[in-house]
Amino acid sequence: MIELRGVQKSFGSHEVLKGIDLTVGKGSVTVILGPSGSGKSTLLRTINHLEKVDRGHVRVDGELIGYRLDGTKLHELPERLVLRQRAGIGFVFQTFNLFPHLTAVENVAEAIRRPDARERAITELVRVGLAEKTDAYPRQLSGGQQQRVAIARALALDPKLVLFDEPTSALDPELVGEVLDVMRDLARAGTTMIVVTHEIGFAREVADTIVFLDDGRIVEQGPPAEVLDSPKHDRTRAFLSKVLV
Amino acid sequence: MSVLSEARAAPPATEPLTVVPARHPWRWVGAAAVSVLVTQFAHGLITNPGWDWATFAGYFFEKSVLQALLVTLELTFAGAVLGFLGGIVLAPMRLSRNPVLRSVSWTYIWVFRSVPLIVQLLFWANLGYLYDTLQVGVPFGPGFVHVGTSDLVSSFGAALLGLALHEAAYAAEIVRAGIISVDQRQLEAAAALGIPRLRQFRRILLPQAMRAILPSAANELVNLLKNTSVVYVLAIGELFYQVQVVYGRNGRVVPLLLVATVWYVILTAVLSFFQHYVERHFSRGWRR
Numbered sequence: 407m408i409e410l411r412g413v414q415k416s417f418g419s420h421e422v423l424k425g426i427d428l429t430v431g432k433g434s435v436t437v438i439l440g441p442s443g444s445g446k447s448t449l450l451r452t453i454n455h456l457e458k459v460d461r462g463h464v465r466v467d468g469e470l471i472g473y474r475l476d477g478t479k480l481h482e483l484p485e486r487l488v489l490r491q492r493a494g495i496g497f498v499f500q501t502f503n504l505f506p507h508l509t510a511v512e513n514v515a516e517a518i519r520r521p522d523a524r525e526r527a528i529t530e531l532v533r534v535g536l537a538e539k540t541d542a543y544p545r546q547l548s549g550g551q552q553q554r555v556a557i558a559r560a561l562a563l564d565p566k567l568v569l570f571d572e573p574t575s576a577l578d579p580e581l582v583g584e585v586l587d588v589m590r591d592l593a594r595a596g597t598t599m600i601v602v603t604h605e606i607g608f609a610r611e612v613a614d615t616i617v618f619l620d621d622g623r624i625v626e627q628g629p630p631a632e633v634l635d636s637p638k639h640d641r642t643r644a645f646l647s648k649v650l651v
Numbered sequence: 652m653s654v655l656s657e658a659r660a661a662p663p664a665t666e667p668l669t670v671v672p673a674r675h676p677w678r679w680v681g682a683a684a685v686s687v688l689v690t691q692f693a694h695g696l697i698t699n700p701g702w703d704w705a706t707f708a709g710y711f712f713e714k715s716v717l718q719a720l721l722v723t724l725e726l727t728f729a730g731a732v733l734g735f736l737g738g739i740v741l742a743p744m745r746l747s748r749n750p751v752l753r754s755v756s757w758t759y760i761w762v763f764r765s766v767p768l769i770v771q772l773l774f775w776a777n778l779g780y781l782y783d784t785l786q787v788g789v790p791f792g793p794g795f796v797h798v799g800t801s802d803l804v805s806s807f808g809a810a811l812l813g814l815a816l817h818e819a820a821y822a823a824e825i826v827r828a829g830i831i832s833v834d835q836r837q838l839e840a841a842a843a844l845g846i847p848r849l850r851q852f853r854r855i856l857l858p859q860a861m862r863a864i865l866p867s868a869a870n871e872l873v874n875l876l877k878n879t880s881v882v883y884v885l886a887i888g889e890l891f892y893q894v895q896v897v898y899g900r901n902g903r904v905v906p907l908l909l910v911a912t913v914w915y916v917i918l919t920a921v922l923s924f925f926q927h928y929v930e931r932h933f934s935r936g937w938r939r
């Protein structure tokens with residue numbers, strides 16, 4: 407279970423997250439929608455502590471991320487421990503961010519700290535349908551294939567949770583489907599996922615909960631049928647009327 | 652519009668079209684002019700007795716020259732290894748968030764790039780004048796081991812020290828250029844995977860930085876090779892010093908300078924050869 411309580415984050419004087427409370431159940435899929443600049447990426451990045459929060463806290467399976475609680479004080483964890491926590495949280499970037507000097511299988515195996523890393527990496531690549539491409543370098547793969555390698559890389563550490571930041575926005579339209587298919591399979595297999603996306607069709611079909619974020623606040627949340635078909639808030643309605651044309 | 656439609660109308664549909672390459676008359680003129688100059692220069696090299704090719708041949712493989720060549724190679728190799736090790740430490744220091752590390756590295760690079768190598772070498776050679784003994788012990792406190800400075804720092808040691816310190820400053824900037832050329836998102840991806848810091852540096856950052864580092868590093872290595880000739884001021888028997896010794900004896904300055912020159916040219920060619928293969932190794936994943 408993932409729990410965000412009163413999460414606040416500013417860049418300089420610009421308050422990007424204005425107190426976020428969110429609970430995500432184990433094995434559930436949460437889709438975050440919201441206009442550009444509303445703080446979606448920042449929210450995801452606070453969950454694996456790529457951004458430090460200014461106030462509030464994040465817990466994953468009860469474990470406080472990035473801090474140690476001592477009485478009423480939150481002590482920042484040393485980087486080594488934060489890195490260890492991050493290994494339990496997969497992150498898939500909009501721009502894939504594969505390591506260009508490593509092959510697909512090396513990319514996936516890089517963070518695995520086990521003697522059978524390569525076998526494990528190949529298993530993950532097979533799972534995302536890339537059995538044939540294990541020895542290809544990222545440059546030799548299409549965007550959709552690169553993003554699937556990135557997903558395999560995020561899965562290879564058996565994460566408790568996988569975060570997706572607009573995983574299909576950098577893809578040509580005909581490649582979006584293959585990535586969404588992989589994500590659909592993951593959801594079906596019970597992977598806990600938080601997904602920022604503009605793919606409303608995917609959200610409607612796969613999400614358990616849709617969260618609508620606007621200007622650093624959660625404006626409304628609920629099951630897809632509720633949020634997408636009968637939004638309560640004007641902001642949500644305005645946003646949906648733009649993306650649903 | 653009329654040009655376009657004419658062009659479209661021109662080719663008869665059935666005939667295969669042949670390509671006639673464009674002619675480049677000026678290339679021929681340029682090539683001819685340069686060939687004349689090169690031939691003239693070569694003719695001069697062969698016929699001018701001043702070059703004294705017999706003496707050149709006599710000394711090219713002469714034992715003392717070969718020994719001196721070895722010293723040059725040792726200085727180059729050791730200087731490069733120590734220099735680049737220094738650079739690999741100094742560059743991340745200069746990029747670090749720790750203000751003390753950052754300013755120490757900045758100052759080091761500033762100072763050692765400012766001081767001409769020859770001046771620095773003379774300083775090291777005269778270290779004994781500043782401190783006659785060096786000791787190992789508690790900072791500002793008592794010492795345990797005392798060594799005479801001139802015993803510790805031989806003239807070869809002084810030369811190597813100078814070259815390495817000088818080289819480290821340049822190497823630091825080369826490595827830094829390589830590091831900042833790597834997309835920040837690469838480190839972010841590594842951090843998101845929980846890869847430990849040192850491993851991020853070694854496995855993700857450095858191999859990618861190498862692509863930007865290598866051409867400048869090879870350039871710097873060639874510079875270092877030639878800079879070893881400056882240590883002649885410390886009377887170390889490297890190549891340039893040795894040919895001076897020989898022409899001081901027999902007065903054949905030009906052919907002996909030529910001996911040194913040709914060796915430097917050959918060594919540079921060997922370096923360029925290796926550079927090609929090393930660069931190819933680190934361009935893995937960038938070639939299709």
Ligand SMILES: Nc1ncnc2c1ncn2[C@@H]1O[C@H](COP(=O)(O)OP(=O)(O)OP(=O)(O)O)[C@@H](O)[C@H]1O
Nearest residue numbers: 417418420422440441442443444445446447448449
């Ligand atoms: N490192 C940073 N420094 C300063 N400002 C930042 C930084 N990162 C994000 N911001 C600002 O925070 C706000 C929210 O950014 P964020 O990337 O979270 O938005 P988003 O909802 O993901 O938008 P998009 O849909 O365009 O990706 C933006 O106004 C952005 O300019």
Ligand SMILES: [Mg+2]
Nearest residue numbers: 446447448571
């Ligand atoms: Mg974003």
